[in-house]
Amino acid sequence: MASTETLRRPASGFRISRKMLPYVLSLPALLVCIGILIPFFTAVIYSFQRYRLSQPWSRQFNWGENYLNFFTDPAFWNTLKVSLLYAGITVTLELLLGLGIALLLQRRSTINNFISIMLLLPLMIAPALAALMWKLMTNPSFGILSYLASLIGLHDFRWASSPDTALLTVVLVDIWVYTPFIMILLLAGLRSLPTQPFEAAALDGVPRSFVFFRITLPMLTPYILTATLFRLLDSIQQFDIIYAMTQGGPGNTLTVFQVEAYLNFFQSTNVGRSAALLIILWAITYTLSNVFIKNWLRLRERARGEA
Amino acid sequence: METMSPLERVLRGLALTLVVVFFMFPIFWIFLMSFQTNETILAIPPSIVFSPTLSNYAALITGKLQTAAGTLDIAFMRNLGNSIFLSVASVAVALVLGVPAAYAFARHKFKGSEDIAFTLLSFRFAPPLLVLLPLTQYFQWLGLSNTYFGLIWVYQLICLPLILWIVRGYFEDISADVEYAYRIAGHSWFATFRKIALPLAGPGIAAAGLLAFIFAWNNFVFALVLASADKQPVTVGALAFVTSSGIQYGQIAAAIVLSVTPTLALALYAQRYLVEGLSLGAVKG
Numbered sequence: 001m002a003s004t005e006t007l008r009r010p011a012s013g014f015r016i017s018r019k020m021l022p023y024v025l026s027l028p029a030l031l032v033c034i035g036i037l038i039p040f041f042t043a044v045i046y047s048f049q050r051y052r053l054s055q056p057w058s059r060q061f062n063w064g065e066n067y068l069n070f071f072t073d074p075a076f077w078n079t080l081k082v083s084l085l086y087a088g089i090t091v092t093l094e095l096l097l098g099l100g101i102a103l104l105l106q107r108r109s110t111i112n113n114f115i116s117i118m119l120l121l122p123l124m125i126a127p128a129l130a131a132l133m134w135k136l137m138t139n140p141s142f143g144i145l146s147y148l149a150s151l152i153g154l155h156d157f158r159w160a161s162s163p164d165t166a167l168l169t170v171v172l173v174d175i176w177v178y179t180p181f182i183m184i185l186l187l188a189g190l191r192s193l194p195t196q197p198f199e200a201a202a203l204d205g206v207p208r209s210f211v212f213f214r215i216t217l218p219m220l221t222p223y224i225l226t227a228t229l230f231r232l233l234d235s236i237q238q239f240d241i242i243y244a245m246t247q248g249g250p251g252n253t254l255t256v257f258q259v260e261a262y263l264n265f266f267q268s269t270n271v272g273r274s275a276a277l278l279i280i281l282w283a284i285t286y287t288l289s290n291v292f293i294k295n296w297l298r299l300r301e302r303a304r305g306e307a
Numbered sequence: 308m309e310t311m312s313p314l315e316r317v318l319r320g321l322a323l324t325l326v327v328v329f330f331m332f333p334i335f336w337i338f339l340m341s342f343q344t345n346e347t348i349l350a351i352p353p354s355i356v357f358s359p360t361l362s363n364y365a366a367l368i369t370g371k372l373q374t375a376a377g378t379l380d381i382a383f384m385r386n387l388g389n390s391i392f393l394s395v396a397s398v399a400v401a402l403v404l405g406v407p408a409a410y411a412f413a414r415h416k417f418k419g420s421e422d423i424a425f426t427l428l429s430f431r432f433a434p435p436l437l438v439l440l441p442l443t444q445y446f447q448w449l450g451l452s453n454t455y456f457g458l459i460w461v462y463q464l465i466c467l468p469l470i471l472w473i474v475r476g477y478f479e480d481i482s483a484d485v486e487y488a489y490r491i492a493g494h495s496w497f498a499t500f501r502k503i504a505l506p507l508a509g510p511g512i513a514a515a516g517l518l519a520f521i522f523a524w525n526n527f528v529f530a531l532v533l534a535s536a537d538k539q540p541v542t543v544g545a546l547a548f549v550t551s552s553g554i555q556y557g558q559i560a561a562a563i564v565l566s567v568t569p570t571l572a573l574a575l576y577a578q579r580y581l582v583e584g585l586s587l588g589a590v591k592g
Contacts, residue, residue, distance in 0.1 A: 021411070022411035022412075022420065025407040025411035026412065026420075028407075029407075029427070029471065030423065032404060033426070033463070035460065036430065036438055036461075036463075036464060038445070039441035039445060040433075040437060040438055042445075043437050043438070043441050100322075101326055104319060104322060104326070105323075115323065115327060117575065118330070118331060119330050120574060120578060121331075121334060121571055122330055122333075123574075123585075124521060124525075124567075124570045124573075125571070126527060126566070126567070126570070128525075128545075128546060129541075129545060129566055130333075132559070133333050133334075133337050134333065135549075136337065136340065136556060136563075137333060137337075139556075142348050142349045142350075142351075144336055147351065147352060176330065181585060185582065185585070185586055185590050226586065230586070233432050237434045239527075239528050243527075243531075244546055258435075258436050258528075261440070265440050271440070274440060275440070275441075278436055279437070281434045281437070282433060282434055285432055285433065286429075286432075286433075288432075293425065293429075296586075296587070299590065300476075300587075303588070303589060
């Protein structure tokens with residue numbers, strides 16, 4: 001077999017040396033990505049320019065002016081506040097809910113496995129489409145949730161179209177889509193924990209709250225950290241749900257970083273400000289992702305080790 | 308956990324029921340709505356008893372929407388076709404580029420390999436608009452705006468890191484000894500890769516491909532910024548459809564059902580691999 005194999009092969013026209021092989025293999029992937037790094041540097045340049053698409057003639061470097069202006073710009077502080085609020089609320093609630101559900105489903109049984117698979121479905125729906133689904137359900141004239149709200153005395157509850165409840169509504173959609181993500185990671189974490197400490201605690205008659213806070217939670221911490229940072233990184237950049245649901249409105253209630261940058265670029269055509277906003281968001285996510293990657297690597301090493 | 312009082316059992320059951328209702332109800336409700344006419348949708352109180360109609364789906368599939376103002380053309384089937392084409396092509400490209408690179412990263416610790424791998428991973432976490440907004444201008448200069456080619460290229464931002472990191476993990480799980488043995492028997496590097504490494508990592512590669520497909524399908528912002536109507540996938544198309552069809556709620560629901568069915572079906576099929584894929588290989592399911 002082996003000899004026919006070598007005979008059939010024509011004398012190799014060119015040989016890649018062993019040393020070069022890995023570079024050759026990863027080169028195409030790299031080239032594709034370099035095309036993506038160039039716009040990144042362009043964005044950095046934009047952020048140091050006065051650049052409005054409507055007035056291309058006035059385009060010039062103004063160095064840090066876009067950034068300095070942010071200090072006295074209430075719209076910027078609103079963006080920062082809403083983004084942090086959105087990320088903080090969604091991630092906290094999703095973590096608590098996800099952990100709770102994972103604990104409920106921890107024991108392996110047919111029904112629990114079935115439920116955990118069903119709960120994944122919202123996560124697999126495009127966030128923009130999930131927002132549309134909830135838009136239909138919160139429609140003031142026929143939405144089932146508006147109807148249910150009226151049953152408990154909340155007549156004319158406006159959901160995403162009122163500035164008072166818009167944040168609450170998009171947070172609800174975010175929770176619906178992303179809680180399953182935290183749940184599925186924590187459930188995998190819980191089920192991979194060693195059983196001996198729990199058996200020992202059960203033998204000694206240790207109270208269950210003690211077991212939870214002193215054994216389960218500490219052992220689960222790397223999983224909780226990974227899931228939280230993962231979500232935090234996505235949540236602070238949330239665009240799809242908010243844009244599809246309210247386009248940042250009503251007014252500027254929901255102009256989080258990416259939505260504000262999008263509107264700046266396409267509506268007020270203020271490219272410089274838009275780029276500066278995105279660079280600040282990038283700085284935040286870059287810092288977070290460094291913490292994240294360290295923690296994620298540790299977990300990954302462990303997963304590979306146990307495999 | 309063995310000792311569960313009857314009260315606790317009931318409370319757990321209740322909590323789980325609430326969880327299932329919260330997460331399943333929207334899907335169920337939109338599904339029902341897609342078989343309803345506006346009359347039954349607008350009825351108060353809402354009812355789950357109605358005579359189902361396929362007219363919403365028929366309108367979407369034929370592309371003709373009957374409204375009070377006359378017949379309106381809807382391009383929803385075109386959006387669906389775009390979604391299928393963009394996702395399949397992006398995943399195919401990402402597999403061709405990503406699998407050899409993943410193999411290189413797994414087998415050879417070469418100079419700068421970790422840095423390169425992390426640069427690729429960091430794309431997963433950078434704000435997409437940061438790249439997309441300047442890219443609109445580059446695409447205009449290059450003549451790539453509103454082309455499938457340009458979109459598929461940008462979709463690599465989602466697909467490539469995913470493929471690279473998951474498949475790399477699968478290659479690392481294969482013992483290098485098997486490959487050495489095959490190499491010593493006189494086989495070339497390429498034969499070893501094709502005959503040993505690829506088949507052994509096959510299930511992982513398939514799973515990574517399915518996940519990349521789901522993420523590409525669900526993407527919204529890339530096509531929102533870079534594509535106009537005739538190239539838009541369902542995520543962007545459905546939003547535009549809401550504005551254009553106005554009050555045809557049943558059809559909007561039907562469009563959503565058609566748009567989410569492929570990813571839901573794939574997710575159920577590949578659910579064994581979801582944990583690993585979603586955590587980029589950090590957590591094993």
